[in-house]
Amino acid sequence: MTELALTSPRVLSSRRVLSGALAVGALAAIPTIASPFQTITICYGLVFAIAALGFNLLLGYTGLLSFGHSAYFGTGAYVVALLVKYLGVASMELFVVAGILGSAAVAALFGVVCVRYTRIFFGILTLALSQVLWSLALKLFWVTGGSDGLRVPTPTLLGGLGGPGADKVEFIAHRYYYYVLILFLVATAGMWVIVNSPFGKALQAIRDNETRAEFVGVQVWKYRWIAFVISGAFTGLAGALWVPLNGLTTPDILYWPFSGRIVFFTVLGGFRTFIGPIVGAIAYNYLETYAVGFTVYWQLVLGIVLVLLVLTMPTGLVGTAMQLVERVRRGR
Amino acid sequence: MSLLETKAVTKTFGANRAVDAVDFTVRAGELLALIGSNGAGKTTLVNLISGLLRADEGTILFAGKDVTRQTVNQRIRAGIARSFQLVNLFDGLSAVDNIALTIFARQGKTRSLATLAARDQAVAEEAMLILKEFGLAPKAPTLAGGLSQGERKLLDVAVAYALRPKLLFLDEPTSGVSTREKAPIMDVVTSIVRSGNITAVVIEHDMDIVFRYSDRIVAMHQGAILADGTPEEIRRNEQVTTTLIGTGETR
Amino acid sequence: MDTLLTQILNSLFYASILFLIASGLSLVYGVMRIVNMAHGNLYAIGAYVAAWTIGLASTELHVSLLFVLLVTGALAAALAGALIEPAFLRPLYRRAEEYQLLMTFGLLLVLEDVMRLLWGPHPLTASALSDALGSISVLGATYPAYNIFVIVIGALAAVGLGAFVYRTRFGVMLRATSQDMRMASALGINVKRVYVQAFTLGCLMAGLGGAVVMPISGAVLGMGVDALILAFVVVVIGGLGSLEGALVGALIVGFVRTLGITYFAEVELAVLYLIAAVVLFVRPAGLFGRA
Numbered sequence: 017m018t019e020l021a022l023t024s025p026r027v028l029s030s031r032r033v034l035s036g037a038l039a040v041g042a043l044a045a046i047p048t049i050a051s052p053f054q055t056i057t058i059c060y061g062l063v064f065a066i067a068a069l070g071f072n073l074l075l076g077y078t079g080l081l082s083f084g085h086s087a088y089f090g091t092g093a094y095v096v097a098l099l100v101k102y103l104g105v106a107s108m109e110l111f112v113v114a115g116i117l118g119s120a121a122v123a124a125l126f127g128v129v130c131v132r133y134t135r136i137f138f139g140i141l142t143l144a145l146s147q148v149l150w151s152l153a154l155k156l157f158w159v160t161g162g163s164d165g166l167r168v169p170t171p172t173l174l175g176g177l178g179g180p181g182a183d184k185v186e187f188i189a190h191r192y193y194y195y196v197l198i199l200f201l202v203a204t205a206g207m208w209v210i211v212n213s214p215f216g217k218a219l220q221a222i223r224d225n226e227t228r229a230e231f232v233g234v235q236v237w238k239y240r241w242i243a244f245v246i247s248g249a250f251t252g253l254a255g256a257l258w259v260p261l262n263g264l265t266t267p268d269i270l271y272w273p274f275s276g277r278i279v280f281f282t283v284l285g286g287f288r289t290f291i292g293p294i295v296g297a298i299a300y301n302y303l304e305t306y307a308v309g310f311t312v313y314w315q316l317v318l319g320i321v322l323v324l325l326v327l328t329m330p331t332g333l334v335g336t337a338m339q340l341v342e343r344v345r346r347g348r
Numbered sequence: 349m350s351l352l353e354t355k356a357v358t359k360t361f362g363a364n365r366a367v368d369a370v371d372f373t374v375r376a377g378e379l380l381a382l383i384g385s386n387g388a389g390k391t392t393l394v395n396l397i398s399g400l401l402r403a404d405e406g407t408i409l410f411a412g413k414d415v416t417r418q419t420v421n422q423r424i425r426a427g428i429a430r431s432f433q434l435v436n437l438f439d440g441l442s443a444v445d446n447i448a449l450t451i452f453a454r455q456g457k458t459r460s461l462a463t464l465a466a467r468d469q470a471v472a473e474e475a476m477l478i479l480k481e482f483g484l485a486p487k488a489p490t491l492a493g494g495l496s497q498g499e500r501k502l503l504d505v506a507v508a509y510a511l512r513p514k515l516l517f518l519d520e521p522t523s524g525v526s527t528r529e530k531a532p533i534m535d536v537v538t539s540i541v542r543s544g545n546i547t548a549v550v551i552e553h554d555m556d557i558v559f560r561y562s563d564r565i566v567a568m569h570q571g572a573i574l575a576d577g578t579p580e581e582i583r584r585n586e587q588v589t590t591t592l593i594g595t596g597e598t599r
Numbered sequence: 600m601d602t603l604l605t606q607i608l609n610s611l612f613y614a615s616i617l618f619l620i621a622s623g624l625s626l627v628y629g630v631m632r633i634v635n636m637a638h639g640n641l642y643a644i645g646a647y648v649a650a651w652t653i654g655l656a657s658t659e660l661h662v663s664l665l666f667v668l669l670v671t672g673a674l675a676a677a678l679a680g681a682l683i684e685p686a687f688l689r690p691l692y693r694r695a696e697e698y699q700l701l702m703t704f705g706l707l708l709v710l711e712d713v714m715r716l717l718w719g720p721h722p723l724t725a726s727a728l729s730d731a732l733g734s735i736s737v738l739g740a741t742y743p744a745y746n747i748f749v750i751v752i753g754a755l756a757a758v759g760l761g762a763f764v765y766r767t768r769f770g771v772m773l774r775a776t777s778q779d780m781r782m783a784s785a786l787g788i789n790v791k792r793v794y795v796q797a798f799t800l801g802c803l804m805a806g807l808g809g810a811v812v813m814p815i816s817g818a819v820l821g822m823g824v825d826a827l828i829l830a831f832v833v834v835v836i837g838g839l840g841s842l843e844g845a846l847v848g849a850l851i852v853g854f855v856r857t858l859g860i861t862y863f864a865e866v867e868l869a870v871l872y873l874i875a876a877v878v879l880f881v882r883p884a885g886l887f888g889r890a
């Protein structure tokens with residue numbers, strides 16, 4: 017019955033499964049073949065990739081450009097830091113669950129307001145609300161540490177591994193890396209199912225034509241809201257995974273330029289493809305890491321990359337690569 | 349028996365009475381043509397019945413129930429579907445996915461996040477069947493945005509039909525396509541009305557098409573109903589011929 | 600009642616600066632439908648260039664002439680605008696608005712570091728200007744005369760911009776283009792030229808804002824990023840694209856900030872953002888915007 021199968025170019029083909037398996041294998045081998053510095057850089061990239069997957073559920077699949085995703089990343093991070101500060105929690109599993117729940121709750125609240133609008137109004141609303149959290153994190157210093165932020169010690173994984181006192185670099189470049197990798201794979205698989213589910217199709221329908229979606233019986237605001245909450249939860253998971261890596265959370269990750277960064281790496285990879293945001297996040301993180309190490313004018317480097325990207329490669333790295341492959345194939 | 353009945357529905361835009369105390373009835377099983385010059389209020393009437401706009405006054409009864417205050421979604425569930433004057437499709441989805449999504453929505457399956465849409469064989473088969481009925485089967489994998497204007501018009505009707513409505517409103521399904529492409533569209537519409545228990549209201553400007561395909565014709569003018577009758581009666585109605593047909597109202 | 604008067608004057612001072620930034624942002628959005636994320640950086644450019652030229656000339660010229668040099672900040676920002684629009688924005692008008700937003704975000708990053716490159720990481724200032732005027736007594740309260748000067752500049756700018764947009768031929772073209780770009784083009788208006796002029800004018804206003812605030816708060820890295828969000832709050836409250844809205848929004852934000860600093864310093868910014876969110880939620884077009 018292959019003829020009757022719904023066409024969906026994104027559904028698993030054996031070639032896709034194979035290249036996916038190769039990529040996972042390569043990622044799993046990194047701590048054994050690369051330096052700790054490289055491994056940690058990739059680890060940051062994977063964390064940002066989770067955030068980008070969440071963000072792109074809104075941009076690529078629902079057609080909503082959020083300029084306030086720092087709010088959910090930051091909520092994930094601050095929930096962890098506050099658990100450490102007030103409850104002395106050290107369990108990474110608790111951090112992950114709390115980070116997801118906390119950011120989902122914030123997204124549920126903000127989402128009610130935001131999903132009624134689209135385009136630039138949606139962007140500015142998400143931005144304004146994220147800045148409420150930023151200013152609170154900055155000003156309520158007796159709770160949040162103000163601009164100094166809050167420190168987060170090395171957590172314990174699965175109830176026993178790691179924990180305070182372990183050698184930090186060694187811990188992060190090995191055990192924590194695999195922890196992040198597994199959650200990244202789970203998040204990727206989960207998001208892949210979501211975007212290919214009937215619900216995911218409904219989101220794409222809303223993206224393409226809101227009015228018509230309403231008239232085939234998709235309740236637009238409700239679906240957008242659910243997408244918003246899921247998006248926030250993924251981004252919050254990324255925030256929770258990011259704090260132990262960074263060892264510190266400051267209001268900077270709630271400030272709006274960080275939201276801009278999430279947009280940046282998603283578009284860098286290409287928001288019209290599923291893996292674009294993942295590639296973009298990892299590539300961006302490399303770019304930023306090296307630009308920062310190379311010059312104090314790293315923002316200039318990133319800015320020029322972004323300007324060139326918008327002017328010459330609007331479909332991003334993955335989109336452009338796909339076009340090239342297509343052209344080569346046709347050429348033969 | 350009347351499937352739909354509006355009583356004195358009114359919609360004004362500022363001082364413009366776009367639909368002015370209209371009593372409009374649709375009988376079960378018929379193919380009704382709604383005609384009238386541009387700005388007569390046809391689209392607005394359909395907007396009121398389908399729930400895109402709220403009526404200022406009057407009531408709308410569908411299958412005996414008052415739907416005047418119902419949401420779009422409630423009306424769809426009750427069995428009212430529509431297409432739009434300008435093509436309204438999900439351009440980033442393939443032709444078959446446009447239909448499949450509609451079936452998922454109809455069956456309440458769009459709430460499912462954890463199953464793969466492509467794995468639903470029953471929906472896939474139904475979607476392909478509908479595409480075949482509309483002669484679009486070869487275009488199943490093509491993105492809706494990449495179809496020709498005629499194909500898009502057909503798919504637009506097919507999407508509304510995939511809701512399996514009792515009453516289907518088609519707002520100018522043949523506008524903007526070549527004369528040659530008009531007949532196939534109307535043939536499909538006629539065949540779905542004759543074969544199933546669907547009632548259709550078609551807004552149409554081409555009087556040849558109207559006289560050839562419709563069971564009954566309602567003519568609107570300046571927000572009010574000017575005439576209502578069989579094609580024969582309308583053809584002989586001087587008021588209609590002078591205000592509509594006589595003025596060369598075929599685009 | 601000195602403090603009350605001081606508070607009012609402080610609010611008007613804030614409002615003047617905010618109006619100078621926000622009116623440009625709103626003008627650009629109104630005409631071109633672009634939200635310029637780099638707008639705050641043009642404000643910062645105004646501050647840096649004014650501080651720089653005044654610093655160079657301070658030993659040679661009399662203080663009163665230094666005031667005239669504030670204009671260089673505005674002109675520099677306008678020049679930057681006149682270059683940015685044709686080079687970076689014009690290629691994007693047919694593209695989805697995500698790209699326009701991202702482009703201006705990229706320009707923000709670039710401009711931020713260009714200023715660091717040109718003027719170094721340390722703040723520049725020219726407090727000679729504010730010191731020169733000293734304080735004056737207003738209805739019994741002593742108040743820095745320079746702040747009054749800024750308030751006057753803000754008021755003049757509001758009147759001038761209003762007259763420009765509502766009384767001149769160029770204003771007519773501007774409004775026609777903002778109503779309906781295609782129609783304006785069909786009527787023979789050179790839309791390309793109107794765009795570059797509107798963008799330049801918007802940047803000029805921002806640059807002027809940066810120049811006049813500089814003797815008080817200095818030219819500091821990051822000032823543009825901070826200012827942009829406050830300008831957003833202003834235009835969201837007043838209505839994106841509306842000049843009257845920018846004025847009223849600036850006054851509201853100015854007064855709320857002053858109140859906030861006195862009575863609820865911790866949540867002052869949060870309150871402002873919440874006001875913006877509530878206005879946007881209840882009236883997405885803002886208090887004065889078209890729906």
Ligand SMILES: Nc1ncnc2c1ncn2[C@@H]1O[C@H](COP(=O)(O)OP(=O)(O)O)[C@@H](O)[C@H]1O
Nearest residue numbers: 361364366384385386387388389390391392393
């Ligand atoms: N959303 C609207 N706002 C204002 N006026 C409208 C709107 N929709 C339709 N109208 C006006 O209502 C009248 C009827 O329009 P419409 O129902 O589209 O006519 P038709 O479909 O018969 O050509 C026209 O005068 C039109 O300008």
Ligand SMILES: [Mg+2]
Nearest residue numbers: 390391392433
């Ligand atoms: Mg019509």
